[in-house]
Amino acid sequence: MKAPLAASPWFIFLVIAGVAAGMAALVVLFLFDPLTHGFYPRCAFHELTGLSCPGCGTLRAMHQLLHGNFLAAWRLNCFVMTLLPVGIWLGLRELIWLATGKRLPGIVTRPIFGWALVAGTILFGILRNVIHV
Amino acid sequence: MTGQSGCGHLHGMYKIIGADQKEYGPITADQVRQWIFEGRINAQTKVWTEGSGVWKAVGELPEFAAILPASSAPPAPGAPATIAMAPAGPKTSQMAVWAMISGIMSLLCCQFLGPLPIILGTIALTQIKRNPQERGAGFAIAGIVLGILALLVFVVFLIFFISFPQYLTNFPNSLQNQ
Numbered sequence: 513m514k515a516p517l518a519a520s521p522w523f524i525f526l527v528i529a530g531v532a533a534g535m536a537a538l539v540v541l542f543l544f545d546p547l548t549h550g551f552y553p554r555c556a557f558h559e560l561t562g563l564s565c566p567g568c569g570t571l572r573a574m575h576q577l578l579h580g581n582f583l584a585a586w587r588l589n590c591f592v593m594t595l596l597p598v599g600i601w602l603g604l605r606e607l608i609w610l611a612t613g614k615r616l617p618g619i620v621t622r623p624i625f626g627w628a629l630v631a632g633t634i635l636f637g638i639l640r641n642v643i644h645v
Numbered sequence: 646m647t648g649q650s651g652c653g654h655l656h657g658m659y660k661i662i663g664a665d666q667k668e669y670g671p672i673t674a675d676q677v678r679q680w681i682f683e684g685r686i687n688a689q690t691k692v693w694t695e696g697s698g699v700w701k702a703v704g705e706l707p708e709f710a711a712i713l714p715a716s717s718a719p720p721a722p723g724a725p726a727t728i729a730m731a732p733a734g735p736k737t738s739q740m741a742v743w744a745m746i747s748g749i750m751s752l753l754c755c756q757f758l759g760p761l762p763i764i765l766g767t768i769a770l771t772q773i774k775r776n777p778q779e780r781g782a783g784f785a786i787a788g789i790v791l792g793i794l795a796l797l798v799f800v801v802f803l804i805f806f807i808s809f810p811q812y813l814t815n816f817p818n819s820l821q822n823q
Binding site: 550553554555556557559565566567568570621622623626627629630633634637 | 737739742743746749750753754755756757798799802803806810812
């Protein structure tokens with residue numbers, strides 16, 4: 513029943529540093545729109561081919577989301593925005609496990625969902641460049 | 646680990662009591678090990694050995710103490726029901742499959758995710774090495790390789806575009822004037 517976070521002070525430090533880095537990234541994303549600021553990492557696939565990869569638009573969409581513009585975020589990358597609640601749940605689940613030792617249900621952690629994710633990503637990558645969804 | 650089963654008193658079968666207070670078994674030592682790895686048995690789970698004829702906690706038995714996870718939560722109330730229909734055969738490690746999946750994802754679109762499959766694959770490989778019942782080393786290695794490839798692509802592009810920013814498409818006007 514011991515919480516994994518109690519394992520060692522270095523581990524606690526690493527987890528807190530990771531969470532803090534994530535928070536800092538969100539603050540930067542809130543303050544600076546990736547559309548007009550060039551310091552964000554560029555998508556290698558888009559730079560090479562001019563086409564959008566399945567993840568293209570995620571940073572701009574997150575910026576819009578943090579400002580409450582759900583429709584603008586949805587238009588920039590509807591695939592990642594759909595999966596975002598699932599991702600947040602999985603992240604929270606890991607943090608709860610680290611802090612309390614309790615494993616909450618993670619239905620989507622079954623491998624079949626992972627393969628579905630790969631198939632969905634490829635399909636979305638094709639569709640967004642062909643019919644511009 | 647399996648070398649221990651050569652000792653005389655370990656030849657016997659085991660019975661365990663699930664969190665639902667029901668008795669499961671008799672089962673072999675290998676089956677007990679598999680359930681420990683699957684999280685269905687923890688150090689507090691009561692176990693009966695044929696040799697001793699008394700009920701003890703799994704953590705008290707030297708043959709299992711070494712493989713018990715350091716911080717194991719007691720099985721959820723619903724969990725023991727799955728014990729009755731536990732598959733006896735080898736099982737593919739879910740962690741290894743997720744390493745491969747995240748490896749594909751990181752190479753497909755977001756190369757900076759590369760460390761994720763490398764971490765997952767390494768954890769999966771250690772788990773598979775510890776537990777001969779678990780399969781999927783190929784998935785884990787594939788995930789690690791894909792993660793390293795994705796990281797390489799990421800670093801090469803980062804260096805290239807830092808060195809030659811004029812090749813960036815849609816380069817922001819604010820920076821073009823510099």
